[in-house]
Amino acid sequence: xxxxxxxxxxxxxxxxxxxxxxxxxxxxxxxxxxxxxxxxxxxxxxxxxxxxxxxxxxxxxxxxxxxxxxxxxxxxxxxxxxxxxxxxxxxxxxxxxxxxxxxxxxxxxxxxxxxxxxxxxxxxxxxxxxxxxxxxxxxxxxxxxxxxxxxxxxxxxxxxxxxxxxxxxxxxxxxxxxxxxxxxxxxxxxxxxxxxxxxxxxxxxxxxxxxxxxxxxxxxxxxxxxxxxxxxxxxxxxxxxxxxxxxxxxxxxxxxxxxxxxxxxxxxxxxxxxxxxxxxxxxxxxxxxxxxxxxxxxxxxxxxxxxxxxxxxxxxxxxxxxxxxxxxxxxxxxxxxxxxxxx
Amino acid sequence: xxxxxxxxxxxxxxxxxxxxxxxxxxxxxxxxxxxxxxxxxxxxxxxxxxxxxxxxxxxxxxxxxxxxxxxxxxxxxxxxxxxxxxxxxxxxxxxxxxxxxxxxxxxxxxxxxxxxxxxxxxxxxxxxxxxxxxxxxxxxxxxxxxxxxxxxxxxxxxxxxxxxxxxxxxxxxxxxxx
Numbered sequence: 001x002x003x004x005x006x007x008x009x010x011x012x013x014x015x016x017x018x019x020x021x022x023x024x025x026x027x028x029x030x031x032x033x034x035x036x037x038x039x040x041x042x043x044x045x046x047x048x049x050x051x052x053x054x055x056x057x058x059x060x061x062x063x064x065x066x067x068x069x070x071x072x073x074x075x076x077x078x079x080x081x082x083x084x085x086x087x088x089x090x091x092x093x094x095x096x097x098x099x100x101x102x103x104x105x106x107x108x109x110x111x112x113x114x115x116x117x118x119x120x121x122x123x124x125x126x127x128x129x130x131x132x133x134x135x136x137x138x139x140x141x142x143x144x145x146x147x148x149x150x151x152x153x154x155x156x157x158x159x160x161x162x163x164x165x166x167x168x169x170x171x172x173x174x175x176x177x178x179x180x181x182x183x184x185x186x187x188x189x190x191x192x193x194x195x196x197x198x199x200x201x202x203x204x205x206x207x208x209x210x211x212x213x214x215x216x217x218x219x220x221x222x223x224x225x226x227x228x229x230x231x232x233x234x235x236x237x238x239x240x241x242x243x244x245x246x247x248x249x250x251x252x253x254x255x256x257x258x259x260x261x262x263x264x265x266x267x268x269x270x271x272x273x274x275x276x277x278x279x280x281x282x283x284x285x286x287x288x289x290x291x292x293x294x295x296x297x298x299x300x301x302x303x304x305x306x307x308x309x310x311x312x313x314x315x316x317x318x319x320x321x322x323x324x325x326x327x328x329x330x331x332x333x334x335x336x337x338x339x340x341x342x343x
Numbered sequence: 344x345x346x347x348x349x350x351x352x353x354x355x356x357x358x359x360x361x362x363x364x365x366x367x368x369x370x371x372x373x374x375x376x377x378x379x380x381x382x383x384x385x386x387x388x389x390x391x392x393x394x395x396x397x398x399x400x401x402x403x404x405x406x407x408x409x410x411x412x413x414x415x416x417x418x419x420x421x422x423x424x425x426x427x428x429x430x431x432x433x434x435x436x437x438x439x440x441x442x443x444x445x446x447x448x449x450x451x452x453x454x455x456x457x458x459x460x461x462x463x464x465x466x467x468x469x470x471x472x473x474x475x476x477x478x479x480x481x482x483x484x485x486x487x488x489x490x491x492x493x494x495x496x497x498x499x500x501x502x503x504x505x506x507x508x509x510x511x512x513x514x515x516x517x518x519x520x521x
Contacts, residue, residue, distance in 0.1 A: 003482035006460045007378060007467075014381055016373035016394070021366075024395050028365050028402035079428075300471055 074101045077124035077135035080186040087263075087320040095198070095235040096264065097126045106231060108201065115224035117141045120206060123184075127234035128262040129194040131316040132164045133186060136228075138209065140181040156208030156221065162232075163197060164189035166307050183211075190265075190307040190314050197232030204228040238262040239323065245338045247285065247331060252276040254285070256331060259340060263321050266299070267314045268331065277310050284308050286337075288330045289321065297321060365402055372415050376422050382479055383426045385468060393429060397422040419484055420494040423476070430472065466516035474509030481506055 072078075073088045077099075083091065091097040101123040105111045112121040117140060124135040160167050167189045206226040243256040252273030260267040268287060284306050289297040299315045300306065306315040326342040376397060380390035400421050467475060480491045488506070492499040 003463065003467075003478070004485060006463050007382070007483050010460055010464050011378045011381070014374070014378050014387070016369060016377055020391055020395065021369050021373070024369060024398045025366060027395065027399050298471075300473075 072099070073097055073126075074099050074124040074135060076137065076184050077126075077186075080135060080184055081124075081126060081133055081318065083320045087322070091126065091263065091320065095233055096128060096262075097124070098233040099124055100230060109230045110228050111230055113226040113228055115226055116222055118209060118222055118224060118226075120209075120226040120228065122204065122228050122230055125202075125230075125233065126264065127197065127232075128264045129196070129234065129236035129238060130164075130191055130260075130262075130267055130314050131265040132162055132189040132191075132195075132197070132234065133264075133316070133318075134160075134162075134189070134204070136185045136187065138183045138185060142181070155206040156210055158207070159203075159205040160187070160189060161203035161205070161229075162189050163195040163200070163202075164191035166190045166192075188316055188318070190316060192309070192312075194236055195234070196236050197234050200232045201229050202232045235262070238267075241329075241340055241343065243268075243331070243338070243340055245331075245340070247338055248336050249276070249332070256338060259329065259331075261323065261326075261329075263317075263323055265314060265316045266329075267312055269312045272310060284313055285331055286333050287313075287315065289326050290328045290330060291322075291325050292327045293325065365398055365405075368401065368414060368418065369398065372418050375415065376418055379419065379479060379483065380422055380426055382467060382483075383423075383472075383476060384429060389429060393422065393425045396425045400425065415484070416486065416490065416494070419480070419486075423480075423494060462517055462520045463513075466513050466520065469516055470509060470512055473505055474512055477502055477505045478509040478513065 071089050071092045072085065073081075073083065073092070078088065088097065092099065100111055101121070112119060114120075119139045119141075121137050121139070122134060123137050124133075126133040158167075167187060204227070206228075208224065209222045211220045211222060238260045239262070241259040241261070243259050245256050247254040247256055247270075252275040254273070254276060255271045257269040257271070259269075266287060268285060270285075286298075286300065289299070291297060297317075299317050306313050308314070323342075328342055329340045331338045331340065373394065377390055377394050380393040380397075381387050384390050384393060397418060401418060404421075467478065470478060476495075477491060480486045480494075481488070486494075488499050488502050491497075492502045495502065
């Protein structure tokens with residue numbers, strides 16, 4: 001029996017309830033009528049009250065903004081790489097994050113490049129010693145007839161001169177829904193060894209953008225070349241834990257050595273038995289972060305695979321982890337799992 | 344004028360394309376999408392919210408639907424993005440449901456004889472998110488690797504690898520359950 005048959009049969013009771021259907025219709029096809037009716041019935045006084053309340057809210061928001069000038073990441077980047085307001089401020093101050101959309105280009109920096117009617121700009125970076133996240137925005141000129149709404153699939157050819165050799169894009173069209181001619185693109189880079197990019201010029205050469213039309217999935221290629229470069233920024237400090245424990249698995253032993261943890265990633269170093277080394281590419285270690293509030297953070301639940309070699313495994317969280325809140329780290333699965341307490 | 348312009352469809356073509364009818368879409372694809380969201384999010388209540396958000400987005404974007412992809416694929420892509428946003432939200436709670444009956448509120452009546460099917464459902468729930476989603480898209484939605492790569496914004500090679508690993512994990516889990 002095929003999976004789709006099994007799922008349909010086993011979930012035959014999971015159906016759209018009439019109330020849910022009504023709720024959806026209220027919020028879609030009937031929404032316009034409801035809004036119009038409200039203001040018709042509201043009349044003079046209620047309408048004035050609504051407008052007055054809106055004015056008060058606007059004033060309150062303005063006062064709040066004036067009083068607290070807090071540093072933030074690029075707002076579209078945050079939708080792609082989640083971080084609370086507090087975490088954004090902290091990581092900017094500690095040098096992990098750089099909001100390039102908020103500053104002028106320095107000497108030799110090219111933060112934005114245009115070719116063939118398409119502008120590519122670097123807006124935000126988030127980086128520690130082993131991982132670098134780059135958020136790019138791609139924008140089409142107003143008079144350019146691009147597909148109605150676009151998703152970036154990938155840059156046909158790319159050379160990321162970052163010092164982090166292993167790279168992967170993570171799709172586009174994140175958070176710029178209001179503007180179909182704009183698209184965000186997150187790029188994850190991971191390195192074998194610790195990389196210090198502070199003060200170094202990071203170069204990014206992109207050739208030909210592959211675009212998927214958001215609604216149909218139809219593919220297009222926009223030919224062109226875009227060269228960006230900017231002065232790098234990262235924080236290479238991390239917490240180092242001496243693990244010195246052995247993970248006893250069916251196929252052999254893995255001697256766990258050190259765990260390097262930052263708010264953005266971890267690196268686990270180890271030595272494997274020969275039997276395990278043969279299959280190292282598939283046999284990565286599960287690393288779970290048990291938090292003080294009882295929740296468990298499993299970085300491999302994010303959409304990226306860990307980067308691993310026969311000697312180490314590195315995983316980019318794709319979000320910010322509060323290191324103060326980590327209680328313990330569990331490496332491996334089942335009875336063989338090893339627990340390391342966060343000191 | 345330039346390379347980008349030669350790929351677009353004309354405004355006339357867009358006007359001619361049939362516009363989706365939300366009520367009809369709920370009738371035809373609602374159950375399927377709700378099941379997809381439930382298995383992806385591992386939470387029935389959250390899945391109902393996701394379904395609602397999916398149709399609200401589809402409603403707002405209906406003018407851009409050109410009928411070139413199947414309606415179900417178009418809606419699946421929207422649902423996928425909605426679910427991903429839910430899971431990526433810093434406020435989202437990590438859901439560790441691995442038992443199918445827990446997900447479906449303990450309705451196990453009548454399924455006593457279908458242990459192997461239950462094993463498959465439990466194994467799907469135990470898969471990591473990245474494998475669960477490609478397995479569901481390929482084997483439940485029956486999308487091709489190319490279509491999955493397109494709607495997930497991933498390379499085809501990445502999708503192939505994740506499908507392979509997802510299948511391996513499924514086999515391993517089913518073997519353990521047996």
